[in-house]
Amino acid sequence: MASINMVKALNLALAEKMREDENVILLGEDIGQDGGVFRITEGLLDEFGSDRVIDTPVAEAGIVGAAIGMSIYGLRPVCEMQFSGFAYQAFHQVEGHLSRYRTRTRGRFSVPMVIRMPYGGGIRAIEHHSESREALYAHTPGLQVVVPSTPRNARALLRASMLSPDPVIFYEPKALYRAFREEVPDEPETQPLGKARVVCEGNDITLIGYGAMVRVLTEAAEDLSDQDGINADVIDLISLAPMDTETLVQSVSKTGRAIVVHEGPRRCGIGSEVAARLAESALDHLEAPVRRITGYDVQFPYFARERAFMPNSDRVVQAARELLDY
Amino acid sequence: MPKKTIDIEHDLTHLSILNEKGEADESLAPKLNGDTLVTMFRNMLATRRLDERMINMQRQGRIGTYGPSRGQEASQVGTAMALRPDDWTAQAFREMGMTLTRGWKMDLTLFFWGGYEEGNAVAKGHNDLPIAVPVASQTLHGVGIAWGMKIKKKDSVCITYLGDGGTSEGDFHEAMNFAGVYDLPLIFIVQNNQFAISHPRRKQTKSRTLAQKALAYGFEGVQVDGNDVLAVYSATCDAVAKARKGGGPTLIECVTYRLSMHTTADDPTRYREDKEVKEWEKRDPLIRFAKYLRNKGVLDDESIEGIENDVKDEIAAAVKRYEEYEGLDPLDSFKYILAELPPDIQAQQDEFVAALQNEGKMSH
Numbered sequence: 001m002a003s004i005n006m007v008k009a010l011n012l013a014l015a016e017k018m019r020e021d022e023n024v025i026l027l028g029e030d031i032g033q034d035g036g037v038f039r040i041t042e043g044l045l046d047e048f049g050s051d052r053v054i055d056t057p058v059a060e061a062g063i064v065g066a067a068i069g070m071s072i073y074g075l076r077p078v079c080e081m082q083f084s085g086f087a088y089q090a091f092h093q094v095e096g097h098l099s100r101y102r103t104r105t106r107g108r109f110s111v112p113m114v115i116r117m118p119y120g121g122g123i124r125a126i127e128h129h130s131e132s133r134e135a136l137y138a139h140t141p142g143l144q145v146v147v148p149s150t151p152r153n154a155r156a157l158l159r160a161s162m163l164s165p166d167p168v169i170f171y172e173p174k175a176l177y178r179a180f181r182e183e184v185p186d187e188p189e190t191q192p193l194g195k196a197r198v199v200c201e202g203n204d205i206t207l208i209g210y211g212a213m214v215r216v217l218t219e220a221a222e223d224l225s226d227q228d229g230i231n232a233d234v235i236d237l238i239s240l241a242p243m244d245t246e247t248l249v250q251s252v253s254k255t256g257r258a259i260v261v262h263e264g265p266r267r268c269g270i271g272s273e274v275a276a277r278l279a280e281s282a283l284d285h286l287e288a289p290v291r292r293i294t295g296y297d298v299q300f301p302y303f304a305r306e307r308a309f310m311p312n313s314d315r316v317v318q319a320a321r322e323l324l325d326y
Numbered sequence: 327m328p329k330k331t332i333d334i335e336h337d338l339t340h341l342s343i344l345n346e347k348g349e350a351d352e353s354l355a356p357k358l359n360g361d362t363l364v365t366m367f368r369n370m371l372a373t374r375r376l377d378e379r380m381i382n383m384q385r386q387g388r389i390g391t392y393g394p395s396r397g398q399e400a401s402q403v404g405t406a407m408a409l410r411p412d413d414w415t416a417q418a419f420r421e422m423g424m425t426l427t428r429g430w431k432m433d434l435t436l437f438f439w440g441g442y443e444e445g446n447a448v449a450k451g452h453n454d455l456p457i458a459v460p461v462a463s464q465t466l467h468g469v470g471i472a473w474g475m476k477i478k479k480k481d482s483v484c485i486t487y488l489g490d491g492g493t494s495e496g497d498f499h500e501a502m503n504f505a506g507v508y509d510l511p512l513i514f515i516v517q518n519n520q521f522a523i524s525h526p527r528r529k530q531t532k533s534r535t536l537a538q539k540a541l542a543y544g545f546e547g548v549q550v551d552g553n554d555v556l557a558v559y560s561a562t563c564d565a566v567a568k569a570r571k572g573g574g575p576t577l578i579e580c581v582t583y584r585l586s587m588h589t590t591a592d593d594p595t596r597y598r599e600d601k602e603v604k605e606w607e608k609r610d611p612l613i614r615f616a617k618y619l620r621n622k623g624v625l626d627d628e629s630i631e632g633i634e635n636d637v638k639d640e641i642a643a644a645v646k647r648y649e650e651y652e653g654l655d656p657l658d659s660f661k662y663i664l665a666e667l668p669p670d671i672q673a674q675q676d677e678f679v680a681a682l683q684n685e686g687k688m689s690h
Binding site: 025051052056057059061062064065066067068069070071072073074075077089092093096097101102103104105106107108109110141142144165166194242243244245246 | 416468478496504
């Protein structure tokens with residue numbers, strides 16, 4: 001067992017899989033010599049060489065489009081988008097092709113590849129470096145979208161993503177890259193795509209989130225427990241597409257109340273989907289409306305204003321109190 | 327610190343072997359045996375006849391909108407014939423001549439334009455990507471395939487097809503750049519058919535040729551008479567041979583003309599003069615190649631009629647299979663979305679089944 005941060009955990013997952021499967025190759029901007037701007041791929045060029053750890057020109061569509069072709073040819077590419085804010089230049093390849101090849105060819109060609117990209121606020125970065133647009137991908141049929149929340153599940157999820165027969169958008173909460181360490185086992189492990197995780201259990205309210213917001217939720221759950229004696233189920237969605245409706249419904253059937261939290265805009269966001277699923281499948285159990293604490297439907301501010309803007313545990317605690325009094 | 331001229335390589339050739347009268351420059355002509363020449367002709371003729379049939383069927387409402395290949399048969403067949411089965415193609419959507427040459431059944435053409443994914447279900451063993459509709463997006467998939475070949479140290483190559491309009495897309499630029507930087511065994515076939523729907527070639531780019539675009543990316547560009555199947559074939563063979571030996575990419579601009587409409591939904595009289603079309607009809611690739619083969623004694627009236635009948639039968643059989651197809655299952659949309667259907671989409675499939683049953687479109 002070693003105690004590592006998320007950067008190391010992702011690096012470890014890549015290295016482990018690359019050692020096992022020579023078809024796994026990495027493409028991205030500054031991922032080789034430089035080890036990636038967040039150092040996720042540090043040391044991999046030395047170990048695997050420039051045919052497998054490929055520094056590309058600055059061309060997101062090129063990276064994703066080429067990876068699609070490589071994948072069809074039998075390689076297992078893992079692409080890095082330097083920031084999710086630049087991945088829109090590849091979005092037409094994702095929507096137009098990556099997500100469609102299996103259907104288009106009735107299974108003759110599938111595209112087993114992973115696109116990793118850092119998202120989210122809280123690192124005092126310039127414009128385009130802090131947004132959360134996971135809903136765009138989750139809205140696109142044919143994609144699997146996952147978001148890790150700890151070093152251990154980051155490693156396990158990335159491994160599972162690299163093993164998946166279909167494309168995975170691997171959305172990395174960059175605020176958590178170096179936020180904390182966690183013990184990880186010596187042997188590689190996988191975590192099933194498509195399953196949510198119950199972080200802690202309580203009977204009074206369900207707090208739902210993913211990525212960096214999971215820490216906000218656990219903090220809120222502690223405060224609610226300490227200050228109000230309110231006990232929360234905290235659910236880490238992990239997989240946004242597909243979404244684990246069953247785990248959500250099970251929890252809300254018990255608690256009758258739910259808050260869903262994310263950094264991305266509210267309108268047509270993941271929270272809207274969660275709320276709709278609860279309305280469809282757990283209405284009889286709901287004692288109060290589902291609340292969404294999210295980014296607002298305005299532009300994510302420049303970083304001087306981001307602290308005020310982002311969802312925090314105080315807002316979750318306040319909303320929980322209101323729902324308990326509803 | 328003088329101001330001086332930078333000496334960059336800028337040779338650009340235009341290749342033409344077979345003229346409009348069917349006369350060939352035999353010193354440039356590829357050395358092909360009679361069987362190969364007949365195959366070449368048959369592929370071009372099959373493309374022409376199926377194309378005509380497709381337009382008729384669209385007018386009769388038996389298929390949907392269709393994008394014709396008329397006039398571009400030499401560019402499509404000539405390039406495809408330079409490939410081996412272990413080579414790959416990444417096509418756009420106006421490459422029927424290429425797919426027939428690569429051995430695709432005519433059925434796929436009918437099914438694709440008839441609105442069935444079955445038309446893009448490329449048969450196992452055929453190393454061809456399906457039709458890609460978003461302009462020039464497929465060129466990047468060609469990059470990836472050629473890159474895979476290079477990484478796996480194969481001596482195979484990939485051709486990616488696009489049109490003159492496609493050269494304005496960002497994906498084309500990125501594909502050219504990647505192909506150049508990584509020296510990939512990739513051949514860009516630009517079918518310059520003079521129009522992107524209504525937008526003429528001269529307004530697509532200020533460049534004098536499309537071939538010269540390759541020079542900016544550090545590799546060779548060649549222009550050929552795209553209505554001359556011998557020139558197209560010869561230039562492609564050269565590019566393929568170079569790529570197999572690790573010589574990197576080539577762009578071949580096939581100067582041709584779309585004799586039909588962009589698609590059957592288009593009315594070309596809105597943007598081009600009939601006399602221009604008439605001029606290009608004189609340069610018809612099929613007619614000139616037939617003349618050449620007759621002059622050479624490879625074909626005569628009788629053998630051409632034999633090929634015509636053979637093609638007619640093949641088309642009739644394909645149309646019959648298409649029109650008698652009974653495989654239309656609405657649930658196919660769920661079958662091929664992911665390798666394994668997740669529970670939330672499974673629930674939607676159940677809902678869909680219930681809706682269909684309710685509408686009487688599916689038995690219980």
